[in-house]
Amino acid sequence: MSEILVLVGHVAGQVGKPGLELLTLARELGDPVAVCAGTADEGVVATLGRYGARRVHVVESDELEEYPVAWVRALAELAAEVSPAAVLVESTPDGKETAARLAVRLGGGVLTDAVDVRPGPDGPVVTQWAFAASYTVTSRVARGLPIIAVKPNAVAPAEAPVTPSVTRSALPLDEADRRTRIVSRAARESTGRPQLTEADIVVAGGRGMGGAEQFALIEQVADALGGAVGASRAAVDSGWYAHSHQVGQTGATVSPQLYLAVGISGAIQHRAGMQTSKTIVAVNKDPEAPIFELADYGVVGDLFEVVPQLLDEVARR
Numbered sequence: 001m002s003e004i005l006v007l008v009g010h011v012a013g014q015v016g017k018p019g020l021e022l023l024t025l026a027r028e029l030g031d032p033v034a035v036c037a038g039t040a041d042e043g044v045v046a047t048l049g050r051y052g053a054r055r056v057h058v059v060e061s062d063e064l065e066e067y068p069v070a071w072v073r074a075l076a077e078l079a080a081e082v083s084p085a086a087v088l089v090e091s092t093p094d095g096k097e098t099a100a101r102l103a104v105r106l107g108g109g110v111l112t113d114a115v116d117v118r119p120g121p122d123g124p125v126v127t128q129w130a131f132a133a134s135y136t137v138t139s140r141v142a143r144g145l146p147i148i149a150v151k152p153n154a155v156a157p158a159e160a161p162v163t164p165s166v167t168r169s170a171l172p173l174d175e176a177d178r179r180t181r182i183v184s185r186a187a188r189e190s191t192g193r194p195q196l197t198e199a200d201i202v203v204a205g206g207r208g209m210g211g212a213e214q215f216a217l218i219e220q221v222a223d224a225l226g227g228a229v230g231a232s233r234a235a236v237d238s239g240w241y242a243h244s245h246q247v248g249q250t251g252a253t254v255s256p257q258l259y260l261a262v263g264i265s266g267a268i269q270h271r272a273g274m275q276t277s278k279t280i281v282a283v284n285k286d287p288e289a290p291i292f293e294l295a296d297y298g299v300v301g302d303l304f305e306v307v308p309q310l311l312d313e314v315a316r317r
């Protein structure tokens with residue numbers, strides 16, 4: 001079976017959920033070979049094995065975060081050695097940059113923002129959404145190595161335990177590797193809430209909230225349920241909440257177990273970012289709001305009456 005190179009990120013001994021999703025998807029295409037940078041400890045390797053990585057390559061250098069060119073060189077050298085049928089990366093700004101740099105080095109083809117990848121007779125067939133998911137596009141890379149950037153939450157991570165073989169290699173940096181250096185990374189202030197794209201529960205507010213202060217209500221519900229806060233673009237454009245919380249076509253794609261849309265009309269561009277949520281609950285005073293076409297449960301009413309009742313009910317349980 002052909003091998004699929006999967007780029008996996010890990011922080012403080014924890015493999016990110018998007019990496020586990022990539023491994024799950026890679027198993028449909030071939031034998032997953034996980035690649036990670038830094039010092040991946042035994043716990044990281046065990047997690048990768050639990051999600052089906054038959055081989056794990058650890059590029060042991062603590063400089064790779066700083067020097068993206070060196071990371072891509074390491075990947076290119078590995079790809080030359082492994083001859084994978086495809087490379088999977090996360091469709092994030094960093095992942096897409098890596099994909100593009102790698103494709104230039106290897107003469108491969110890049111497809112980004114994939115929401116699904118299936119095996120095909122002539123290579124992996126990639127599904128993407130266009131125009132806020134109004135259209136589904138299927139494509140494949142016709143020439144060179146397919147390098148596919150997959151959106152977080154495209155699939156649910158599923159375990160398939162194997163015992164991986166592990167290779168650790170050092171990567172001495174050369175002069176060319178040091179041409180581009182990342183000078184600083186600023187971590188976002190932690191709210192103590194889960195990451196929007198990884199949360200099982202997302203509580204999102206829209207223009208119906210009426211102002212930045214009223215988003216405290218959304219935060220209270222999120223905290224009561226252990227969820228993340230999302231926002232519509234109207235709320236973000238009004239300056240009520242940070243863009244990093246925007247859900248939709250020009251924001252994040254989420255696929256939680258529960259999505260609670262409060263004062264959000266359900267415009268097509270918003271739906272593009274949340275329509276694959278497992279259960280959708282909407283609170284809106286307009287019974288004709290398009291969000292109700294999508295919602296599993298809907299409450300027609302004023303959110304400033306409904307949401308406090310919801311909070312009371314959660315507190316009682």
Ligand code: FAD
Nearest residue numbers: 206207208232233234248249250251263265269270285303
């Ligand atoms: P509105 O459409 O104004 O809806 C507010 C809702 O709140 C209404 O349904 C109203 O009935 C309800 N409401 C008001 N007061 C109350 C109350 N007291 N109680 C209960 N309900 C109440 N949008 C996104 O969200 N994400 C994107 O990524 C995104 N990308 C876009 C990209 C492009 C290229 C374009 C053109 C648009 C994009 N948009 C995006 C914008 C999108 O078209 C909508 O304008 C936006 O989603 C509307 O946000 P909203 O639902 O909060 O506001």
